[in-house]
Amino acid sequence: MSYTLHYLQSTTARSGPEISVLVNCLLQDAIRVGASDLHIEPWEASVAVRARVNGVLTEVAHLPLELLEKISARFKVLANLPTYQSGLPQDGKIVCGPELDHVQLRLSIFPTTRGEKIVLRLFDPHDRRFDLDALGFDPGTLHELKRLLHRTSGLLLFTGPTGSGKTTAMYSALCHIVQREGTAVSISTVEDPVEFNLPRVSQTQINPAQDFTYATALRSILRQDPQVIMVGEIRDAETASIAVQAGLTGHLVISTIHAGVSAGAFTRLIHMEIEPFMLASSVLGVMGLRLVRRVCPQCAEPYEPEASARKLVPEDCWAQARFLRGRGCEYCQQTGYNGRMPICELLVVTEPFREAVLKLLPTSALEEIAVQNGMRTLWQNGLQAALRGQTTLEEVVRMIATSILS
Numbered sequence: 001m002s003y004t005l006h007y008l009q010s011t012t013a014r015s016g017p018e019i020s021v022l023v024n025c026l027l028q029d030a031i032r033v034g035a036s037d038l039h040i041e042p043w044e045a046s047v048a049v050r051a052r053v054n055g056v057l058t059e060v061a062h063l064p065l066e067l068l069e070k071i072s073a074r075f076k077v078l079a080n081l082p083t084y085q086s087g088l089p090q091d092g093k094i095v096c097g098p099e100l101d102h103v104q105l106r107l108s109i110f111p112t113t114r115g116e117k118i119v120l121r122l123f124d125p126h127d128r129r130f131d132l133d134a135l136g137f138d139p140g141t142l143h144e145l146k147r148l149l150h151r152t153s154g155l156l157l158f159t160g161p162t163g164s165g166k167t168t169a170m171y172s173a174l175c176h177i178v179q180r181e182g183t184a185v186s187i188s189t190v191e192d193p194v195e196f197n198l199p200r201v202s203q204t205q206i207n208p209a210q211d212f213t214y215a216t217a218l219r220s221i222l223r224q225d226p227q228v229i230m231v232g233e234i235r236d237a238e239t240a241s242i243a244v245q246a247g248l249t250g251h252l253v254i255s256t257i258h259a260g261v262s263a264g265a266f267t268r269l270i271h272m273e274i275e276p277f278m279l280a281s282s283v284l285g286v287m288g289l290r291l292v293r294r295v296c297p298q299c300a301e302p303y304e305p306e307a308s309a310r311k312l313v314p315e316d317c318w319a320q321a322r323f324l325r326g327r328g329c330e331y332c333q334q335t336g337y338n339g340r341m342p343i344c345e346l347l348v349v350t351e352p353f354r355e356a357v358l359k360l361l362p363t364s365a366l367e368e369i370a371v372q373n374g375m376r377t378l379w380q381n382g383l384q385a386a387l388r389g390q391t392t393l394e395e396v397v398r399m400i401a402t403s404i405l406s
Contacts, residue, residue, distance in 0.1 A: 003028045004049065004061045019070045022063075023078075026071075027100050029060050030122055033333060036163070037121050042068050042114035053333075054293045054340050055163060055399075065115075072109060072116045079107045087111050094120075101125075106193070123195065130172040130198070135165075136341045138381070144346050145287065149173055152227070154284035155247035157234075159259045164289045165342055166256045167195055170230055173254055174201055177228055189230040190217040206232075214239040222246060231255035237272040244274055247282035261378065262286040262347035263366035266357055280354040288345045288378055292391045292399050293337035296326035305393040312401060317387060324389035341390060343382045343400060347375050 003025040011017045026049060030038040035051035038060075042048075046062040063071075069086075076083045079092030094105040106121040137145065148156055156173075158166040174187055178200050188202045192214070197203065204221070206212050215238040218231060222242075234240045234257045247253045259265045265286045269279055303325045305313075313321070326336030347353075347370045356369045371377065382396035 002060055003032070004063075008061075008063075017067070019067070019074045022067070023071060023074045024100065026060070027096065027103070027105075027120075030120070031101060031103055031124075033058075033060075035122060037119060040068075040071060040118040040120075042112065042117065044114075047071070054335070054337055055291060056293070056335075058335075068115045072118060075107055075109070075118055075120075079105075081107075081109075086116060130168065130175040130196075132172040132176040135169065135172055137344060141287075141344055141346050144285075144348055145173070146176065148284050148348070149177055149252075151252055151284055153247060153250045153252060155243060155253045155255070155282045156284050157265050157286045158254075158256045158289060159262060159265050159286060160256075160289035161258075163291065165291050166289055167232075169287065169289060169342075170254050170256070171196065171198060174198060174228065174230060185228060186224075186226045187228040187230070188221045188224055188226040189232070190214055190221060191230070191232040202226075215242055218242045218246070222251070226251060228252045228254070233257070234269075234272075237274075240269055240272045240274050244269075244278050244282045247284075248278065259286075259288075261363065261367060262288040262345050262375075263370055264363045266366060267363045270360070276358050276360060280349075280357045283349050285349055286347045288347075290343045290378060290382070290399050291340040292343055292382065292385065292395050293335075294339045294341045295324050295389060295391055296329065296332035296336055296338040298331040298338070299326045299329040299336065300324045300389065301327055303392075309393045309397050312397065313383065313387075313393070317383065321387050322389045323386065323393060325392045336392075337395075341385065343378055343385060343396070345375060345378045345381060348373075 007021060007025045008017060026038065030051050033051055033053050035053050037052040039050045040047060042065060047065055047068050048062055049060040050057045051060050073083045078094045081090050081092045090109045092107045094107055096103045102125050104123040104125060108119045110117045158169055160166055175198065177185060177187065190204050190206060192206045194203045194205045204217055206214055206217055214231060214235060218239060219242055221229060229246060229251050231243055231253065234243055234255050243253050243255055257265050257268055259268050266279055270276060301324065303323055305323055326332055328334035328336050332338040350373045352373060353369055356366055378400050382400045385391050386393040386396045
């Protein structure tokens with residue numbers, strides 16, 4: 001039973017729960033299941049509490065609606081936010097005590113028609129080691145990525161949806177450079193927000209309310225004599241232009257951009273009015289990322305995938321197939337999955353690819369040329385993970401095929 005349900009059942013109907021204890025129980029439940037986010041949301045007849053575990057929302061508890069304002073007020077107090085304000089979005093940070101393992105929380109409160117919705121992002125301070133070798137990339141991809149990180153100028157991009165591991169990959173890349181170069185390298189970042197404080201890295205958080213945007217910060221950072229620059233996200237044409245220019249003028253720039261596949265990053269940047277010849281000269285590579293749930297090793301067993309998923313598997317792959325899924329156990333909390341693993345594609349820019357960019361070829365044609373030059377796609381790598389029994393075929397279809405094959 002969850003801490004929250006146990007506490008609610010132990011309180012008397014007359015006195016009701018003590019809100020500070022209830023909030024701690026909610027956080028303990030989120031920590032216990034290894035949640036990345038905790039959602040506290042008013043529904044029609046209750047306050048739904050859901051935790052995002054391995055990328056999937058699961059219900060934790062349902063609370064009486066009358067507790068919502070008190071819970072919201074408690075979180076505002078912990079984050080030093082004004083408790084009287086309820087009609088506007090609020091964001092804050094909370095550092096928990098030893099009773100909650102010193103977990104750090106990023107709080108977002110948003111007004112809805114039924115009351116305030118509360119979402120907390122959990123950061124475990126015990127898991128702050130960003131090791132490129134431990135992320136789970138296949139040896140070939142890891143070797144190519146490290147080779148790109150040895151370059152002294154150019155633009156290295158990461159792409160993928162929210163929660164696909166882009167920030168972790170970028171932080172690990174920066175830590176790899178720090179470990180390799182020691183104190184001989186100057187690294188600066190511009191982020192929104194700063195997720196973790198990295199050793200020997202100058203990190204800056206933007207503040208759009210004071211007109212301190214990505215573009216403004218990036219323009220100023222170039223005067224700070226950096227060798228490596230990390231930009232949290234390329235969102236607009238001005239930031240894209242400065243990042244590309246920085247990559248052309250002796251800086252290694254690492255950033256993210258939203259695109260369905262790696263080749264789509266070039267189309268996106270061209271739509272931002274970046275000249276193709278500048279892209280062809282500055283971009284070193286693009287890594288597309290997804291996170292899929294890993295089959296629980298304690299309860300894994302052979303199975304036959306669903307017919308709709310089997311249709312996507314080439315006939316020549318069936319001979320090597322070892323499809324596994326978890327039947328559910330205490331170790332994986334009856335989900336059949338335990339933890340997540342990355343599925344990636346690394347597009348390394350070659351001379352044929354540069355020529356294709358200069359010709360303004362569409363994304364599909366760019367991807368085809370990248371494959372001809374050795375790139376393995378997200379789908380190919382995801383399928384191989386399913387064939388090896390590391391994840392299920394249905395999970396690969398859910399996270400990869402539905403977004404890039406449709």
